[in-house]
Amino acid sequence: xxxxxxxxxxxxxxxxxxxxxxxxxxxxxxxxxxxxxxxxxxxxxxxxxxxxxxxxxxxxxxxxxxxxxxxxxxxxxxxxxxxxxxxxxxxxxxxxxxxxxxxxxxxxxxxxxxxxxxxxxxxxxxxxxxxxxxxxxxxxxxxxxxxxxxxxxxxxxxxxxxxxxxxxxxxxxxxxxxxxxxxxxxxxxxxxxxxxxxxxxxxxxxxxxxxxxxxxxxxxxxxxxxxxxxxxxxxxxxxxxxxxxxxxxxxxxxxxxxxxxxxxxxxxxxxxxxxxxxxxxxxxxxxxxxxxxxxxxxxxxxxxxxxxxxxxxxxxxxxxxxxxxxxxxxxxxxxxxxxxxxxxxxxxxxxxxxxxxxxxxxxxxxxxxxxxxxxxxxxxxxx
Amino acid sequence: xxxxxxxxxxxxxxxxxxxxxxxxxxxxxxxxxxxxxxxxxxxxxxxxxxxxxxxxxxxxxxxxxxxxxxxxxxxxxxxxxxxxxxxxxxxxxxxxxxxxxxxxxxxxxxxxxxxxxxxxxxxxxxxxxxxxxxxxxxxxxxxxxxxxxxxxxxxxxxxxxxxxxxxxxxxxxxxxxxxxxxxxxxxxxxxxxxxxxxxxxxxxxxxxxxxxxxxxxxxxxxxxxxxxxxxxxxxxxxxxxxxxxxxxxxxxxxxxxxxxxxxxxx
Numbered sequence: 001x002x003x004x005x006x007x008x009x010x011x012x013x014x015x016x017x018x019x020x021x022x023x024x025x026x027x028x029x030x031x032x033x034x035x036x037x038x039x040x041x042x043x044x045x046x047x048x049x050x051x052x053x054x055x056x057x058x059x060x061x062x063x064x065x066x067x068x069x070x071x072x073x074x075x076x077x078x079x080x081x082x083x084x085x086x087x088x089x090x091x092x093x094x095x096x097x098x099x100x101x102x103x104x105x106x107x108x109x110x111x112x113x114x115x116x117x118x119x120x121x122x123x124x125x126x127x128x129x130x131x132x133x134x135x136x137x138x139x140x141x142x143x144x145x146x147x148x149x150x151x152x153x154x155x156x157x158x159x160x161x162x163x164x165x166x167x168x169x170x171x172x173x174x175x176x177x178x179x180x181x182x183x184x185x186x187x188x189x190x191x192x193x194x195x196x197x198x199x200x201x202x203x204x205x206x207x208x209x210x211x212x213x214x215x216x217x218x219x220x221x222x223x224x225x226x227x228x229x230x231x232x233x234x235x236x237x238x239x240x241x242x243x244x245x246x247x248x249x250x251x252x253x254x255x256x257x258x259x260x261x262x263x264x265x266x267x268x269x270x271x272x273x274x275x276x277x278x279x280x281x282x283x284x285x286x287x288x289x290x291x292x293x294x295x296x297x298x299x300x301x302x303x304x305x306x307x308x309x310x311x312x313x314x315x316x317x318x319x320x321x322x323x324x325x326x327x328x329x330x331x332x333x334x335x336x337x338x339x340x341x342x343x344x345x346x347x348x349x350x351x352x353x354x355x356x357x358x359x360x361x362x363x364x365x366x367x368x369x370x371x372x373x374x375x376x377x378x379x380x381x382x383x
Numbered sequence: 384x385x386x387x388x389x390x391x392x393x394x395x396x397x398x399x400x401x402x403x404x405x406x407x408x409x410x411x412x413x414x415x416x417x418x419x420x421x422x423x424x425x426x427x428x429x430x431x432x433x434x435x436x437x438x439x440x441x442x443x444x445x446x447x448x449x450x451x452x453x454x455x456x457x458x459x460x461x462x463x464x465x466x467x468x469x470x471x472x473x474x475x476x477x478x479x480x481x482x483x484x485x486x487x488x489x490x491x492x493x494x495x496x497x498x499x500x501x502x503x504x505x506x507x508x509x510x511x512x513x514x515x516x517x518x519x520x521x522x523x524x525x526x527x528x529x530x531x532x533x534x535x536x537x538x539x540x541x542x543x544x545x546x547x548x549x550x551x552x553x554x555x556x557x558x559x560x561x562x563x564x565x566x567x568x569x570x571x572x573x574x575x576x577x578x579x580x581x582x583x584x585x586x587x588x589x590x591x592x593x594x595x596x597x598x599x600x601x602x603x604x605x606x607x608x609x610x611x612x613x614x615x616x617x618x619x620x621x622x623x624x625x626x627x628x629x630x631x632x633x634x635x636x637x638x639x640x641x642x643x644x645x646x647x648x649x
Contacts, residue, residue: 026464047644052463052637057489061456064449068429068460071447072468076460094450222427222445222461223468229440231448240394240440241448 006183011176012037012079014146015105015169017184018153019077020045022192024103026069026076028054028062030084033117034173035107038079059084063091063104070100071230073221075157075195079105082115082124085131093132094232095166096255099209099217101195103156105169107176108285110363119363120173122285123337128168129314135252137259139266140168140314144175144288146182151190152268152311158193159266163258164217170313172336174286174365195219198226209251210237215258259315267320268311273299277306279375280325282345283334284310286365291334293368298375305375313341318348325349330378334358334371389413389423391443398437400508402588402596404555404581408502409438411558412471415565427470429458431483434508434583435475444471452482455490458497466634469569470496476503476517480536484516491545494573495633499547500565501538501576504583512586523590538578539625548573550626554580554603557622567624573632580620 009017016038019027027046029039039055046053052069056062059080066076080088085106095102108124110116128140139159143149153169160167198218200206206226211217220226233241234248242248259266273295274280283291288309298305308324310317325331325345331354333342339357346352358374360366390413399405416426426444430436432451439446445468449457454472462470479487479501490497506524507513514524514531517538521530542550549571551564561579568575582588582599593599603620610623643649 026460028460047637047641050641050645054459054463056456056459057485060453061459061486061489064453064456065460065463067449068447068457068462069464070460071445072427072461072464074464076464090450091453221465222447223424223465225424227423227443227445229446229448231440232450233448 004183004186006181008179008181009146010037010179011146011149011171012107013041014149014182015079015153015171015176016041016045018150019103019157020049021150021185021190022154022157023075023194024051024077024157026052026066026074027078028056028065028069029078029080030056030059030062032059032081032084034109034176035079035081035105037176038105038107059087060091063088066102067091067095067098067100070102071222073223075101075161077103077105079107081107081109081117082111083113085124085127089132092166093134093136096132096136097232098230099164100166101160101164102166103160103169104166105171107171107173109173116363118173120286120336120365121361121363122172122287122335123340123361124170125313125337125340128170136255138168138314139163139165139259139312140170141268141311142170142285142313143311144285144309146180148311149175150182150185154190154192155268158191161193161195162216163262164219165259170285172285197221200226207237208239209235211254215261263315263317266312266315267317269317269320270309270311271324272307274306274308274324276304278327278329279303279305280328280331281305281307281334281371282310282321282331282341283307284313284341287334287336290366290368291371294334294371294375297368297372303375310341316344316348318344321345321348322350328354330375331355332358332371332374332378334366336360336366384417386413386417389416389443391441394440397441399434400585402582402584403434404504404583405434405438405502407555407558408473408500408561408579408581409441411561412473412500412565413442414562415569418562418566419569421469425467425469427458427461427468429454429461429470429472431474431478432509433475433478435473435478435502438473452478453486454478455483455486455497455499459490459493459495462495462497463634463637466638471498471500471569473500473502475508476501476505476538477507477515480516480538480541488541488545491542491547491574491576493633494546494548494630496572496574498565498568498575499577501578502581503538503578504581504587506583506587508583508586512590524587525590538576542576543626547576547626548628548630549575549624551576551624552578552580552620553622554607554620555582556600556603557607560622564624567627571627573630
């Protein structure tokens with residue numbers, strides 16, 4: 001590739017290329033609209049680089065296969081959409097419990113069920129958080145443009161290695177199928193976090209679930225010098241099943257705290273015109289593109305509108321939202337669902353009665369007027 | 384290496400009931416691995432959920448105790464992620480054929496070098512004795528108090544039809560043959576299925592008046608015939624190697640594909 005080459009790409013293609021940039025060495029997936037192009041691009045790129053690409057029999061086997069391949073020392077990814085993401089939930093929980101790095105891309109489409117396969121939606125935010133059973137924390141990232149899709153895909157791999165866990169990249173049909181120009185970053189331009197392998201020598205005891213002082217758990221790949229057990233059962237630091245209440249208690253707190261304690265490090269967001277804003281728009285993904293236009297339209301009319309674009313959805317950056325919205329008269333959350341991030345924002349701010357929803361759930365992209373109408377309505381009411 | 388070197392004895396006694404056949408399978412498997420002379424670091428064992436799945440914890444390999452029915456899917460990723468490794472997958476009949484049925488047929492179709500050991504005791508043991516896809520018709524289980532009306536799967540036929548390149552069957556009575564078959568399965572360069580008829584006196588046996596573990600083993604002894612030597616009588620158990628063909632193995636095929644792509648031939 002030429003230096004700083006500018007390519008005209010589809011969002012899904014950007015995601016695939018970013019995965020290659022991050023060093024993905026194993027991909028398994030199952031075709032599903034609107035994510036399929038990620039697999040199609042990787043099916044072409046990966047063999048050429050000597051990396052493993054597999055099309056599996058379903059989404060369940062896809063997520064299981066990537067977890068298996070992660071344990072044999074690979075950076076791994078799968079991509080899917082709503083129905084496939086639903087099928088993956090049990091194994092995602094396994095990934096959390098067994099603490100296996102992997103990246104799951106969910107290109108959201110209309111739901112529930114088969115819903116609207118070729119239409120836009122952002123209704124999987126809460127499923128991403130609570131889709132699998134049991135207590136645990138999750139990391140989920142999103143993006144509204146191609147530069148960010150690239151960066152967040154790389155970040156998803158980095159976080160999965162750093163925190164040793166599944167990380168979800170929540171894209172949506174609009175940005176995944178939209179084409180725009182992108183300058184492909186040069187190697188080394190974006191930081192890449194590699195797997196932390198244990199330095200414990202062969203004849204010493206290696207504990208796969210014993211965290212270092214900094215909270216990280218060094219790994220040892222299957223086939224390497226340390227043999228240990230991995231299980232979805234509650235387990236001790238050796239990876240062996242345990243029914244001991246103390247062991248279970250420590251484990252659950254660890255699975256939650258290993259993310260919650262670092263949520264400021266994980267928080268990715270952008271603010272625009274927030275210095276004087278008394279109306280704050282909060283948005284993400286495709287909706288953020290429209291919200292940005294709304295902000296600019298209303299600014300032209302002299303309204304003090306600012307915007308927060310979320311790129312980290314989970315862990316939810318609640319104290320950041322609290323601080324940024326402290327002086328707002330109104331907070332409007334623009335999203336393509338019935339109020340999933342809205343719910344989190346209401347929990348985060350000091351006055352939840354000042355938080356309103358601008359949404360669309362009909363499969364068509366929310367447009368700037370949809371959001372503007374809500375602001376106008378509030379101002380009419382507010383005066 | 385001594386046979387016991389392959390065991391994690393610190394985690395014994397095992398959880399299996401008295402009379403359970405799973406210990407015989409474990410014993411046979413370890414002896415097969417020992418005869419081949421596999422290095423412990425070169426073996427990955429992937430299991431699902433159920434009584435059978437606990438085998439992984441007792442063996443000193445790289446062990447992954449995964450989800451119900453999904454062992455072959457995890458194993459597929461592990462093997463493809465490092466084709467140098469020997470991957471052995473112990474499964475129960477419910478694990479392999481019901482919830483895991485889809486993965487079972489597709490693993491067979493792909494012909495990846497995995498060794499699937501189906502420990503068929505005709506029952507869900509871990510949950511307390513419900514009928515499985517391998518429970519014969521008109522047998523009893525906690526969820527079939529009036530007898531089953533379901534037709535069972537024939538593991539050998541399913542595996543053969545789905546494309547497994549090594550398919551064998553034996554029983555926990557035939558320990559020496561079992562060691563040989565497991566060894567052959569592990570050494571076979573492709574997807575191997577070894578069905579082992581295995582006694583569950585606690586749940587299957589008790590509900591179906593099969594007697595003690597010894598009685599159940601005697602049943603295996605008295606009703607087993609070598610392939611082609613039987614009379615076709617109902618209840619006859621054909622044992623031996625049904626399929627053994629060397630066909631292109633999945634990881635090898637992928638490696639060739641990569642070479643062709645990189646060499647500009649594709």
